[in-house]
Amino acid sequence: MEFHEARLPNGLQIVAERSPSVHSVALGFFVRTGARDETDEVAGVSHFLEHMVFKGTQRHSADDVNRIFDEVGAKYNASTSEETTLFYAAVLPEYLPQSLDLLSDIVRPALRQDDFDMEKKVILEEIGMYDDQPTYTAYENLMQTHFAGHPLGRSVLGTKESIGALECGQMRAYHEARYVAGNLVLAVAGKFDWPDLLARVQTSCSAWPAGAPRRTKAEAHPHGGLKLVTKPNSLQQHIMQMSPAPPGESIMRFAADILTVIVGDDSGSRLFWEMVDPGYAEAAELGYNEFDGSGAYMCFFSCPPEETAANVERVRAIYDDVNRNGVTDVELAQAKSKVASRIVLRSERPMGRLSSLGHNWLQRQEYRRVEDDLATLRNLTLADIRKLLDAYPLAQLTTSAVGPLESL
Amino acid sequence: MANQEIQTHTIGNGLTVIVEPMADVQSAAFCLLVPAGSNYDPPGQAGAASVLSDWIMRGAGSRDSRELSNELDNLGLQRNEGAGNSHISFTGATLAESLPKALRIYAEIVQSPHLPDDEFEPARLGVEQSLRAIEDEPRQKVLVELRRRCYEAPWGIPSEGTLEGVEKLDAAVVRKHFENCASPRDAILGIAGKVDVAASIALVEELFGNWKVKPEPSFTRGPRGPQRDHIPHESTQTQIGIAYDSVPYCDPDYYAAWAVVGVLSGGMSSRLFTEVREKRGLCYSVFATLNSLRDQGRVLCYAGTTVERAQETLDVTLQELMRLGEGISEDELDRCKARAKSSLIMQQESSSSRASSNARDWYHLGRVTTLEEVREKIEALTVDSLLAHIARHPAKDFTILTLGPQPLEVNLGVS
Numbered sequence: 001m002e003f004h005e006a007r008l009p010n011g012l013q014i015v016a017e018r019s020p021s022v023h024s025v026a027l028g029f030f031v032r033t034g035a036r037d038e039t040d041e042v043a044g045v046s047h048f049l050e051h052m053v054f055k056g057t058q059r060h061s062a063d064d065v066n067r068i069f070d071e072v073g074a075k076y077n078a079s080t081s082e083e084t085t086l087f088y089a090a091v092l093p094e095y096l097p098q099s100l101d102l103l104s105d106i107v108r109p110a111l112r113q114d115d116f117d118m119e120k121k122v123i124l125e126e127i128g129m130y131d132d133q134p135t136y137t138a139y140e141n142l143m144q145t146h147f148a149g150h151p152l153g154r155s156v157l158g159t160k161e162s163i164g165a166l167e168c169g170q171m172r173a174y175h176e177a178r179y180v181a182g183n184l185v186l187a188v189a190g191k192f193d194w195p196d197l198l199a200r201v202q203t204s205c206s207a208w209p210a211g212a213p214r215r216t217k218a219e220a221h222p223h224g225g226l227k228l229v230t231k232p233n234s235l236q237q238h239i240m241q242m243s244p245a246p247p248g249e250s251i252m253r254f255a256a257d258i259l260t261v262i263v264g265d266d267s268g269s270r271l272f273w274e275m276v277d278p279g280y281a282e283a284a285e286l287g288y289n290e291f292d293g294s295g296a297y298m299c300f301f302s303c304p305p306e307e308t309a310a311n312v313e314r315v316r317a318i319y320d321d322v323n324r325n326g327v328t329d330v331e332l333a334q335a336k337s338k339v340a341s342r343i344v345l346r347s348e349r350p351m352g353r354l355s356s357l358g359h360n361w362l363q364r365q366e367y368r369r370v371e372d373d374l375a376t377l378r379n380l381t382l383a384d385i386r387k388l389l390d391a392y393p394l395a396q397l398t399t400s401a402v403g404p405l406e407s408l
Numbered sequence: 409m410a411n412q413e414i415q416t417h418t419i420g421n422g423l424t425v426i427v428e429p430m431a432d433v434q435s436a437a438f439c440l441l442v443p444a445g446s447n448y449d450p451p452g453q454a455g456a457a458s459v460l461s462d463w464i465m466r467g468a469g470s471r472d473s474r475e476l477s478n479e480l481d482n483l484g485l486q487r488n489e490g491a492g493n494s495h496i497s498f499t500g501a502t503l504a505e506s507l508p509k510a511l512r513i514y515a516e517i518v519q520s521p522h523l524p525d526d527e528f529e530p531a532r533l534g535v536e537q538s539l540r541a542i543e544d545e546p547r548q549k550v551l552v553e554l555r556r557r558c559y560e561a562p563w564g565i566p567s568e569g570t571l572e573g574v575e576k577l578d579a580a581v582v583r584k585h586f587e588n589c590a591s592p593r594d595a596i597l598g599i600a601g602k603v604d605v606a607a608s609i610a611l612v613e614e615l616f617g618n619w620k621v622k623p624e625p626s627f628t629r630g631p632r633g634p635q636r637d638h639i640p641h642e643s644t645q646t647q648i649g650i651a652y653d654s655v656p657y658c659d660p661d662y663y664a665a666w667a668v669v670g671v672l673s674g675g676m677s678s679r680l681f682t683e684v685r686e687k688r689g690l691c692y693s694v695f696a697t698l699n700s701l702r703d704q705g706r707v708l709c710y711a712g713t714t715v716e717r718a719q720e721t722l723d724v725t726l727q728e729l730m731r732l733g734e735g736i737s738e739d740e741l742d743r744c745k746a747r748a749k750s751s752l753i754m755q756q757e758s759s760s761s762r763a764s765s766n767a768r769d770w771y772h773l774g775r776v777t778t779l780e781e782v783r784e785k786i787e788a789l790t791v792d793s794l795l796a797h798i799a800r801h802p803a804k805d806f807t808i809l810t811l812g813p814q815p816l817e818v819n820l821g822v823s
Contacts, residue, residue: 074750118689238544341485349754349757
């Protein structure tokens with residue numbers, strides 16, 4: 001593996017990891033913008049804009065964009081989260097030039113009014129689709145309740161009302177402010193030639209406006225709460241709970257990752273043995289979500305409504321025990337084996353490396369080789385986990401529930 | 409396309425092992441197919457295979473449930489198991505040096521599972537809850553119900569089981585399912601990654617050589633569900649499922665059928681995405697996929713859209729299906745070929761993909777196709793061969809299922 005980085009005079013950063021043994025190459029523009037960077041007036045604009053990027057530019061029509069990606073056999077898509085918008089493609093190495101040319105063109109879209117009006121319908125359908133998915137509803141409500149008053153509490157999709165009222169001019173202004181060169185990172189992983197790649201990026205992206213917009217990163221101090229949505233016809237009760245965890249910048253994030261594997265991996269974890277294995281819950285998992293300046297433990301489970309109270313209690317008992325007594329050597333060793341193998345398997349494909357490469361650079365200006373991730377993992381100790389739990393104990397601070405129950 | 413050295417070997421009791429060494433990966437993966445799928449669920453008790461695929465992991469050989477799980481975790485094995493129509497499948501991937509140990513454990517799981525009485529009810533409850541969760545997700549529900557209406561029983565019955573079926577299951581029934589069906593006859597084990605071929609085959613001989621053959625179990629055929637149906641459901645969107653007959657994977661016409669579905673739904677320049685979503689903004693999600701059993705195939709289409717736009721979505725989707733025979737452009741076919749080429753090459757980066765793909769080939773064809781062979785078949789496709797395929801297997805006699813607040817009309821008159 002060979003690492004390269006560069007910064008264009010306008011501030012665009014390029015990070016690239018070359019692995020000659022793979023057969024493809026993945027590339028992606030990571031834009032430091034998402035729901036947390038919006039205001040009430042434009043709620044949902046980041047995600048809507050992500051869709052509009054595929055509607056073309058002065059040089060490419062909407063049809064061209066989809067057609068060219070398909071002509072080169074690209075696996076391509078985009079995603080929007082609370083803090084990152086990502087546009088990516090995985091292609092065979094011979095199609096890298098075309099893919100880079102197209103991808104770097106479309107992130108500066110034309111934002112035509114008639115395309116905007118048509119795509120608004122698709123966004124409203126997407127909101128309708130998620131509305132019918134209890135786990136998604138539970139997640140949206142959880143984030144809004146847990147991070148109430150903090151930018152991370154903003155909905156990625158927005159609402160029917162906010163999207164309905166959004167105007168194309170507002171989206172143009174948002175794009176102009178957020179998609180400046182200093183706010184983007186281009187990550188490339190797999191098989192490529194670095195001098196050629198860099199020259200092409202210079203040709204395609206040097207004319208982009210400079211700038212690096214600010215983001216409010218103050219750590220959230222959630223007060224907790226309960227949001228309950230009653231759906232009388234649901235069969236299962238879906239529960240999500242959140243509590244503060246280390247921010248994305250913290251060195252404690254590695255301990256937080258491994259702790260959630262020990263406590264709440266989808267198999268072989270404490271939650272698994274106490275809830276899923278005996279058949280009390282269909283699924284029960286704990287994860288660690290890192291954000292810019294904040295972090296959260298997020299627990300999810302789904303169970304028959306009549307089992308809900310007992311399950312909430314089971315989670316509490318596990319948390320109490322872990323907070324008080326920590327975890328065991330055996331648990332830590334086992335979690336390390338699982339995570340090490342995940343890291344290696346994921347890294348065998350360029351798409352797997354792209355995500356780690358881009359996010360580490362966007363969030364922390366940091367390059368981590370697979371070996372670095374494995375070494376950090378190997379060196380984690382019970383003391384690291386103790387320190388984490390003292391600073392960020394597991395808790396059931398905020399709860400979101402969707403299902404037949406009328407109270408919790 | 410790189411040269412592949414794929415070796416297949418059928419041991420005395422019928423188990424076939426397929427080994428593909430891959431030079432550029434550190435991992436190794438396996439896919440073990442045991443012919444104990446849901447087709448053999450007792451009539452009215454759908455879910456036996458599904459419950460077995462959970463119960464069977466709860467202790468085997470010298471290990472109880474927890475020891476078994478811990479040991480697989482210590483090997484770093486990323487694993488999955490579940491029931492399909494024909495087989496229960498066990499898949500796993502990890503660092504190459506750990507694979508032999510993992511296989512040793514799986515040999516015990518399929519040959520000497522404990523199936524402990526006190527672990528039966530938790531396994532059954534787990535399956536029952538995952539079925540209840542599907543009831544809460546209309547998108548999943550409509551596709552499960554569409555299969556029931558376009559395939560006869562047992563193929564159309566959900567391999568996950570049904571709520572009514574799982575309620576009635578007891579330990580004796582599921583144990584019997586294991587005893588009748590779990591056999592090396594027609595069992596398949598795909599192995600791929602950083603492995604040595606001869607050593608892998610020798611290991612499989614050692615681990616599975618004494619697995620006893622059982623007589624082939626039989627299953628009962630039954631009718632399929634209604635061809636036109638609506639399931640009332642309180643939801644924001646109406647879910648639309650459409651199916652029609654196509655060819656299975658073993659058919660010489662398969663790659664033409666695959667390309668036709670690609671024209672409909674491969675990539676964002678495909679017809680359904682363009683006509684239904686891009687031009688009309690009717691849905692977020694619309695797609696078609698080619699589904700194959702061993703001797704029959706279907707095209708399955710899905711669209712989800714808000715109630716007031718559902719009728720137009722159904723009309724436009726059906727029209728796109730019916731006008732396939734009117735013509736396909738060279739460009740459309742070229743795009744299918746490009747997508748195929750890149751997925752074939754990218755498959756070489758994943759030991760899991762290769763292990764599963766080889767096992768699936770063996771089940772459907774009784775042989776393994778190399779990536780180069782697939783590439784040649786796809787390169788040989790022409791617009792004429794696609795149109796000839798459509799003439800033989802036109803999109804017609806649709807099975808149509810809707811799920812949502814209101815039923816829709818089926819308008820087939822136009823085109």
